[in-house]
Amino acid sequence: MKIQPVSELKTLERSVEQNTEEQRKAVLEILQNVKLEGDKALLNYTEKFDGVSQSSLEVTKEEIDEAVASLDQEMIDIISEAAANIREYHEKQKRQSWFFTREDGTMLGQKVTPLDSVGVYVPGGTAAYPSSVLMGVIPAAVAGVEEIILVSPPGKDGKLPAAVLAAASIAGVKRMFKLGGAQAIGALAYGTETVPKTDKIVGPGNIFVALAKREVFGVCDIDMIAGPSEIAVLADETGNAKYIAADLLSQAEHDPRSAAFLVTTSKDLAEKVAAEVESQLNDLPRKEIAAQAVRDYGAIYIVDSLAEGAEVINRIAPEHLEIMTKDPMSLLGKIKHAGAIFLGEYSSEPVGDYFAGSNHVLPTSGTARFSSPLNVDDFTKKSSVIRYSEQAMKENGRKISAFARLEGLEAHARAVDYRLEDK
Amino acid sequence: MKIQPVSELKTLERSVEQNTEEQRKAVLEILQNVKLEGDKALLNYTEKFDGVSQSSLEVTKEEIDEAVASLDQEMIDIISEAAANIREYHEKQKRQSWFFTREDGTMLGQKVTPLDSVGVYVPGGTAAYPSSVLMGVIPAAVAGVEEIILVSPPGKDGKLPAAVLAAASIAGVKRMFKLGGAQAIGALAYGTETVPKTDKIVGPGNIFVALAKREVFGVCDIDMIAGPSEIAVLADETGNAKYIAADLLSQAEHDPRSAAFLVTTSKDLAEKVAAEVESQLNDLPRKEIAAQAVRDYGAIYIVDSLAEGAEVINRIAPEHLEIMTKDPMSLLGKIKHAGAIFLGEYSSEPVGDYFAGSNHVLPTSGTARFSSPLNVDDFTKKSSVIRYSEQAMKENGRKISAFARLEGLEAHARAVDYRLEDK
Known part of the structure; x- marks a missing residue:
């Protein structure tokens, strides 16, 4: 990682809007066909894009039972404990309906109601992300949404990964479909013979999924257009170089376009972290991805004070921020823009990704300026009440x-x- | 208005996505030019679309003072009292940052922060809507947004209406620009030499404004894609036909595509309201608009019970709902989908449009299924905190x-x- 002057600060605007007209055309055609032909279009696209010929899209109870049985009990326990922590955190986000009265007899208020139905998109491909299932489903369940539909593209074997099915079952999903890409978004937005029309679609996906969500926005609600991930660490001379380097790399291993920043008052720490990153990179399984991310989107900035550091962080508006200073809590008031803020040396980003209880679906690419982590409010709506x-x-x-x-x-x-x- | 069987219930999906490719192309070109050429593009488009040649886009302090001085003091007092009521209601929506602790020393929480800057779009054209200024600006001000920018297209005289400027001044707007259409949205999303880049754009507009908001979503946040308005009244035999007809027409006069529904258990009331609507239509200044709306999008449905009526309302998911029954409060628990719910015969929709204090920017076209009235949460974002x-x-x-x-x-x-x- 290179040490750079703050004046060369990179901005994080890497939105979906550039050079995507080709993909947009493909997405519009897929959405139109799903709207017109329903399940028939879904089966055709799944054969075409996922290479799987199916007669039915819905995951059966037998498939779920088989998946749960195939996992170690220890892993099931860990997923269940994570789910309980996530539920505890999100329960605190629940809001009450309220009213107030005026002396003249007027009553004004706000009624909070859960959405009727939501669709949770879980990316597929080579990896399985059971943690994303928990993070998408549990806030909806806590909000009181009755119909939670999970969709995820099937593997070449025509199945969803066992860990995904187990996590969905633990989180309380009732119906799951082997369905991905723009066709899954179309199915959730318009409904087909077997896939119910939903009121909101959440969860990250590839460029086709992102563009499809943009197109159906208004027909139903969507959460956000997710981009590549990023982390920023704000540290003083007390920062632990090994931990900081490891945390930067945990973000970098996601995607070659992931960004990782260190902002520090200590030149000594800056140099140690740069060396640690090189050293830890060596034997990482996802070394190539992480190295490319660090090279293209990584940077270390040296600042004169932690106050200046906080300003730099606010300009970055990172998805994840770790504060590794002597007194991290004292900086919280200076941080305006960050998706999740991790305080102190034991608050490693993976703690939040998997287990602590807060949500890991966070605003990326600088959108923490105006967006929030996925939360219970996203699955409710308000009605004004006037008497x-x-x-x-x-x-x-x-x-x-x-x-x-x-x-x-x-x-x-x-x-x-x-x-x-x-x- | 025709009395129709419930089986013929019309749905409200009248979204912006149909047949708008031509306009979308124009919008993309405008946005691109604003991005590249800044103020120069803004001045050119304002000359082209608004027929006004200006050297400067920003409203001066002199123009604002002149506008305030030109209005009756009584009208200023009414706008100020409405603003105070709106402020009182929205103050109740403010949320606190919170945290909780676990015995093992973990602290988890959620920090609430206002957005740095927002743009409020106020439609122009032949009419002036000072109430829309209050409804867009006050929730942002209550949230704590420091930079609130108002944009509105100038009239042929190169000015904004006095009532709009006065309301903006009362609501606390510091900077206003004579700027409308897709170019105004581009300016607020990307920033130009004189117009600041903002984090969120709110407020309704024509098809070009709606499409431009859709395109910049992600670069900044937007509130919603507003469509035509609607009202539904749920009434039993105690409903006052004259009031109900008047309230239906108050919605119908907005737009020939406005929708107005009566859902009632009383065949007698249904017939009286149908007759009242015809009679009251006769001498309305906006008779043609209202008559077309009522003819094309108006309907009266007779139901067997108020419980069935509530189900019909939930299927409509109206922007405005009035409940005019013997005991309106007892039905509130059955209503799941409505933007604003007005209870009892004195809660006429215009009371909420102008004065009671709740917001009149409401989810339209059935989007009350998943969207909320404009509110303070729209101008804040949350950050997770993990220690x-x-x-x-x-x-x-x-x-x-x-x-x-x-x-x-x-x-x-x-x-x-x-x-x-x-x-």
Whole structure:
């Protein structure tokens, strides 16, 4: 990793919008066909893109039981304990409906209601990500969503990975489909003979999945357009170079476009971390991916103070931030933009990825400026509640109709005037 | 309005995605030019689309003072009182950062932070909508957003309406620009020499504005893609036909594509409301718009019970719902999908549009299934906070690295293992 001046700070805008017209056309065609032909289109695309010829898309109870039985009991216990921690954290996010009253008899409030149904997309391919299943499903279950549908592309054997099915079962998913890509997004947005139409689609995917989510936004809701991951570490001279290097690499191994930053007040630490990264890279199984990420998107910045460091972090707006200083909590008030903030040397990013309880679906590519981790609010919606009183109408009716007439909306004004006339 | 069987219930999906490829191309070109040429592109498009040749886009302090002075003091007082009510309601939506602790020394929490900057789009054209200014700006101000930018297309005279400027000033906007259409969205998303780049764009607009918001989603955040408005009234035999007809028409006068529904257990009320609508339509200034809306998108449904009525309402998922029954509060638990719920005969929709305090930017076209009224949460974001303890690491570290290895992410596992080895 190179030590660079802050003036060369890289920005993180790596959005899906560039040079994707070709893929967008393909996605529009897929969505259109799923809308028109339903299951038939889904089966065709699954054969074409996943190389699997199926007669049925839904995962059976037998497949789930078989998957759970095939895993070590110890691993099942670990996944179950992680699920319990994630449930505990997300329970704290639940919100109550509320109201307040005015002396004139008016009552105003806000009603919180879970969504009826959501679709959780779990990426497939060569790896299995049971942790992503927990992180997508549990907040929805905690919110009270009744119908949680999981979709994930099948492997060449026509199956979903055992760990994914086990995690889905532990998290409480009732229905799962072997279905990926833009066709899965179309199925969840429009519904088919077997896949239910859902109100919201969450979860990361490849460029086709991201573009398809963008296109169906409005027909249903979506969570966010996820990009490559990133981590930033803010450290002073007390930082442990070995831990910091390991944490930077844990992010770098995800994707050659992952970004890893160290921002530090210590030149000595900067040099030690640079050396540790080189040394730890050597025998990593995903060495090539991590090395490319560190080379292309990694950087170490030396700052004059931790306050300046916090400013640099806010400009990066990282998905993950680790604060490894003598007194990490004292910097929390200076951090405005970060998806998840890890405090102190035992708060390694993988702790949050798997086990602590907070969500690992986080805003990437600088979108922490305006986006939040996946959370229970994402699976509820609010309705305003207005109970206006006779007294309030008498006292304020003329003002309301005057305001409506100022905007040239006479029917609005009259709706109020009729109530006043009858008094 | 026609009385129709429930089996013919119309759905409200009137999204922006149909047949808009032509407009989308135009929007992409505008966005690209704004990105490349900044203010120069803005001035050119404003001349082309708004017919106004300007040297500067920003509204001056003199223009604002002049606007405020040109309005009646009584009107200023009404707008100010509405603003105070809106502020009171939205203050209740503010959320605290929170944390909880575990016995092993772990602390987990969620930090709530306002966005740095937002853009509020206010539609222009023939009418002025100061109420939309209040509804877009006040929740952002309550959230603590420091930079609130207002944009609105200028009239032929090169000015923004006095009422819009006055409302913006009352709501606390510091900077306003005479700028509309897709070019305004591009300016707020990318920033130009004079218009600051913002983190989120809110507010309704025409098809070009809606498509531009869709395209920049991800570069910044957006609120929602607003469609035509709708109202549904759920009433029993105690409903007042005159009030109900007036409220249906107050929605219908907005747009020829506005929808207005009555769902009632009373055949007698259904007939009276149908007659009242015809009679009240006669002398409305916006008669043609309202009549077309009622004819094309209006319907009265007779149901057997209020419980069935609530089900019909949930299928419609109306932007506005009025419950005009003997005991409206008792039905609130049955309503799952509605943007704003008005209870009882004095809670006429215009009361909420202008004055009560709840927001009038509501989910339209059935999106109340998954969307909420504009609210303070829309102008804040959350960060997870994780402080894992030494004890927690000792007790759980092996489980975390086992989980990481199950997913094939060795660098994640090692980041944890290094901490365990050092113990």
